[in-house]
Amino acid sequence: MSGPRSLLGIADLPADAIGRILSTAEGFGSVMDRDIKKVPTLRGRTVVNLFLEPSTRTSTSFELAAKRLSADVVGIKGAGTSMDKGETLKDTILTLEAYDPDVFVIRHPQVGACALAGRYTDAAVVNAGDGTGEHPTQALLDLYTVQREIGPVAGLHVAFVGDVLHSRVARSGIQGFRRMGARVSVIAPPTLVPRHLGTGLGAEVSADIRDISDADIVYVLRMQLERMGNGGFVPSLEEYARMYQVNHARLRPGQRVMHAGPVNRGVEISGALVDDPGSLIEAQAANGLVVRMAVLYDVLAEAAADGSAVREAA
């Protein structure tokens, strides 16, 4: 089986498709300024949100996005599902497939879970985060945020700072910004950068926080303590903060700061910077809704002659 159009990752999303989704999001942005924030676009369509890993922002914004588009939404969260009873992802998908959904929005702790799900359903699959793999809708909303708040992405320099190794936000973000013409660098303790990241994703890699000075946007990554097992990646969070924390003292005027949340205040970013109205963090959170509306619209729109928004599901 294969879904109509799926969004599994930024890796296989061409620049023109990204552009189309972002302009669709612009359109929905104006809807959000109205009194009645609901459009009939996806009336009669069914969206299944299958969230098998904790999530606040992404699950909420996907649910609201589907509702604003008048779709029927079913939300299934990790605890209390039959997967707790040992059911495989394959069987969960096959079971839900019986309700004939149009879209599965899936968050899963393992890389490639969304691609696997796509093998067992005719519905479109949207990756809402697969382990340390990709988080394509985050990258899209980040691009949308930069376009709105700063301007064209091409030519900007984006520096990702922190735990790249465990970060699907970075993996999708690096590819998304690069595809739209930005220069991307990574600044992190060498223990938290995948070997071959430079070759694999085309980012410049540095271990020196002073190298953020050249960036237009400093994208701060959360220290993913829950994925670090027994740790040992950095000697201590205190030393990490001393060496790599992004704060006012390390920024020059005009640099803009992003963070996908949730933040560890005082670790990867200072609390004062989180609260600084000049940062883009709040805008990112706010833009999640329209971008996810645009993604749902895009995967359900009839395949357009101008190419696929998103690649054919595998």
Add this chain to the structure above:
Amino acid sequence: MSTATGGNPRVRLPQRPGDPANVVLRGARLLDPAAGIDAVGDLVVRDGVIGGDAAGLEDVEAAGLTVIPGFVDVHVHLRTPGKEHAEDIASGTASAAAGGVVTVLAMPNTQPPTDNPSILGSLLQRAAQEAVVPTGFIPAITVGQQGDALTEHGDLAEAGAAALSDDGVPVGSALVMRRALQYQRATGLLFTLHEEDMTLSGDGVMHEGVVSARIGLSGIPGVSEAVQVARDCALAGYEDGRIHICHVSARETVEEIRRAKERGVHVTAEVTPHHLLLTEDVIDGDPDPARFKMNPPLRSEDDREALIEGLLDGTIDCIATDHAPHPADEKENPFAAAPFGVIGLETAFAACHTELVLGGRMSLGDLVLRMSTVPARIFGLPVPTLAEGAPANLAVVDTGAVDRVGDRPYASKSTNAAFAGVDLTGRVVMTLAGGQDVYRWSA
């Protein structure tokens, strides 16, 4: 029991009872480099033995085909006891026969592990009833493959073990490995070692390289293998022991083994067909990537080239499949959750013939040495040969026939083939093993 001669007489290679083969192969190319044979002619097999009077035997027209010594695969998983839904002795050895393999050695990571003489004894009995080709067993080095206490190496040798291995996992403790090597002087049993430093492998599920960086799966670095090999070569050198390195996958490992051989360490090594043909790149974007998940993982093109160079210059001695059957249900999981391993017995010759012989890297004769003669010698097994008077352990191959892997059902119970869908050139059309007629290809 096998009627084969030669090799270490203590190693037991039982085979199910069967009628001896009686056949004349007419007009084939007969190729056995170790015996100095390369000629076109007829090969007579009478009462399971090569040579004798052709009168009254079945005639098989074999013009255009090549008769070679059958292959010896020193690294397979037959999954008995405990995982018979994936493979058993009968199906695994039928898979061997379909691949021209005339002797297999089975690894001990069964459930429970093959780690004592009574389990070994029951497997040998079972093989004497079910094994399509002569089958030997490699019990565990440590109890339960836990890496702590040595199994009864002396009793296992006495009971007919072919070698010892903790395959699936390394012997973690250098001290335990050293004691095993010291004790080897009393038993003579070869250690065939799965090499990996688990602290470096961590939760890795694929090669640490460009692809893992791109897709976010955690990586197993090549040096995880190489540092363990360096350790064990140092210990083997110090204790004057003999070790064989399983499924070499990384350039760094090839270099360690090359250096160890240069300084006189008694180390030999094998490489699998999948590591010789495939790289990490096949994982990215494949709709069913778990079919490429095995340990050690498929590595980079640079590693693959180092493996071929190592095979050509003798650093790597032989080819073994690491045939590792898993049911489809277990492979249909996200990559990290799927089990490690791919099947390989039925495609090993075709894969290596396509890549190495047709690719111009080695002659067919050299491939036969690396898949038959050399592994048999390393493990002290009877060496398959076309020489007169030898028991028939041979394969008849069609070096021009092209097959798409998976188009025909596998003889194995499992279908987790890394080469599925690939066109390979080189078909096994007949296998005689232990003097019995065990496989014939039919359309």
